[in-house]
Amino acid sequence: MAGAGSPLSRSGLRGREAELAELQALINSVARTGSGGMALIQGEPGIGKTTLLAEVLSQARAAGFSVSAGKADELHHIVPLSSLAACLLQGEQPLLSGDVFADLARNHDQRIWLVERLAEVIEARAGDVPVLIGLDDVQWADPLSRFALQQLPARLRTSPVLWVLAGRREPAGPAEEIVAAAAGIFTTATVPLGPLTGEAIAQLADDALGAAVDERVRELLDGAGGNPFLAVEMLAGLRTAEATDDSVPPGLVVGVRSRLRSMNPGTLRFLRMGAVLGRAFGLQDAAALCGRAPAVLIPALEEAVRAGLLDDDGEHLVFRHDLLRQAVYADILPSARRALHREAARVLVASGHRPIDAVPHVLRGALPGDEEAVALLQRAADDVLAVTPELAADLMTRALALVPSVRPLRFAVGERAILVLTRAGRSRDALSTGDELLAARPPLEVFSRLQAALGGTLWSMDLAGELRRRTEAALALGGALPEIAARLAALRTLALSREYDLAAAREAGETALRDAAATGDREARVLALSALGEIAQNAGENALALERFAALSAVDSAFLPEEIVAHLHMDDFETGRRLLLKATEAGAPRQAMMLWAQGQHDLGLGRLDDADAGFLTMEHLEDEVRVPVQQVNGRVIRSRIALLRGDREAAREHLNAARERLGAKPNPGNTAAVLFLEAVHAEADGDAGLSAAKVRQVQQVGDFMRWRLLRDWVDAAVRMALSAGDHELAEDLAAQAEAHAGRNPAVPTATGIAAQALGLVKNDLAMLERSVELLDAGPRALVRAAASADLGRALLSAGRKQRAVAALTRARDTYAESGAHAAAARVRQALKGAGAGGGRAAPVQRPVQGWGALTASEKKIARLIAQGHTNRSAAELLVVSPHTVNTHLTSVFRKLEINSRVQLANVVMALPDS
The missing domain is CATH 1.10.10.10 (Winged helix-like DNA-binding domain superfamily/Winged helix DNA-binding domain)
Known part of the structure; x- marks a missing residue:
């Protein structure tokens, strides 16, 4: 077999001149423009992808690129980040050192957080030199690497980073998903490799055999079908075969066998054990699987390397090509393969490998009833849950399938499967799994545990009524352990937070919190505090909500966004800003929810551009992790922002998107938010009657919606009611605002809006002036502007022109500074009506480009x-x-x-x- 650097080692370049030129042009483009790019080299196994990729890497190095490249492995295709780690840790100047990568691995509690850290490392390198990141056999990339490869190109689109992937043709496979995510971001190129021409194959034969090539050999090479690797292997077989009249076997497996026949039996066994372990494997692991000491296998290793079947990269032994490993692997009897994979899993775990490293062997070798395999799958699922919840869900589903229905273990595994499926966003699967287990009539203690596990599932599905029914039934039956009973009680309180009797809900929550403290169960405490925070918010008790959410985030930092928003409801934007900064520096979990908090902060301060960008980014992150939480509310707010700016088209698009997303999460809060947005649009369209009718519908969704939705927008609702001549509705809204102020006497926004609403209903100048004074003590710019505008119009009606102009001018300037140009324009019209000429000129319409x-x-x-x-x-x-x-x-x-x-x-x- 030819060694490295020989013609055979570069045989994949025969007949690939056009493809190489296309890839060279992409390298030059990234280097010249400083922008990103992506190439996908595709073709069947052995067609020359790896050789072409190697040449691209070589040319990029010569062009001054920092090159990092790796290869995904078939038997490691589920190990989180294993594929991308191979890229980032390779090369003369790896993008990540082993220590840095280990630190990332210890801290990657969130996929988004991890991707951002990886992006920072790559971005920093690309600031000095262009970067090429190559990944071979992308079809076997692990889920977390695929996720990162779908996100990183967009994140790094403004940096000179070239991504070069090589893989087999698989419609709707990982490679296509990655390229599709990059399409439209920068230049992408798909480079298909087809069969070589007869002329190129003839050149391969000349490279290998020189003058020995005759017509018989050329006819035999036709059996390679233009595949360079198969042709090379057949040529290698010819070159090493005995000089006989035997015909050359056409199949690769047979071809490899012809080389293995002359090997020592120990070498053959060693190669087969290696083929079971994967394309790359450790000598220690292969020795353990062979039942021999590593030193004894040195001769076998040396013989395999001499035969051109294995390479030694200094850390692992590697089959020179996947097809070679597959050929050796295919020569093992199927029943023996299963047994060897089971043993390989034990060997890997015993030698200190992570459970996830052994999972591929478990999946190939486990039989129903294998409790050792079930335990290993559960451990692996727990290890990967934070970064690849979908993979964890698949592993738990597989573990559950291995447990016969007659075994008690099935309930314990099923309980964990419910929790993991819910975490992965597969709530329907979780619910069906739970109901199937419950139908088996488990003991009462198990029944309670399963219902508690299903609590989060039902809550995520917005099935509050069903959650209450199930938790109450489980508590009534009894038999639950104290900590499980505490969780059920807390879950029941969470369900009650969506109902009308909030006093009863609070009482139940306090009891649940005491039970959680008595049992010391952290999950019960988190659930109880979360429920009590929801109840306080729904009751309009901002200070109590802050107390609950602050206690909750102290127990679990993942709930910091809720605490930040609670501070904002208290008009404490300084603490909110400080906590946001702390979260940014620390890389807090639930980054989409943190962006929700950031957006609320910016909106409150009148930073419309920042708020809009924040809510847009939040939606993108929720889409990426497939956990939509605030998408309806985000679109509602973005629609209002667009109306304030005067972009009616964008506002309508956001309204339609909010309606569409409401179908997936039709809870009372989302329903009320969309109804109120429809009221705002009806008002903008001049349909006062419809806008007032929509506000009445909001009232009917649930009493608590008045606090959650109309906390900052009740003045707009009052104006809608008055425009429609519905004085009764306006008075009801003003009474709600007054009640809310009574619950929050220390919050300037609450007391100021209450005075504003009452002033509008009663046309009371003194009350409107009082509202402006109160709101001046608060931080909310747009709320102050609205109150000043209401006061100015009322003063105009009363004939007090000079004071009216001062109030209207203040409102116009505040709106304009916030970017609310449509609102500013309406105030400017009022100023013109007062004979003030509208003051400063209206801003020129912002251009689209430049x-x-x-x-x-x-x-x-x-x-x-x-x-x-x-x-x-x-x-x-x-x-x-x-x-x-x-x-x-x-x-x-x-x-x-x-x-x-x-x-x-x-x-x-x-x-x-x-």
């Missing part, structure tokens, strides 16, 4: 990036999420019609004030 199209936030970020800041350093300066910076930056590139940071720097430098 520097003038950028928002204030986008301009800040553009200047920072042009100065050399990374997304993270820019985010730290602006106290926002790096994800939000990326959202702004994507918009900047689109509006400026550029593709790289270099181009952005040139644009900024050319500005008159730069």
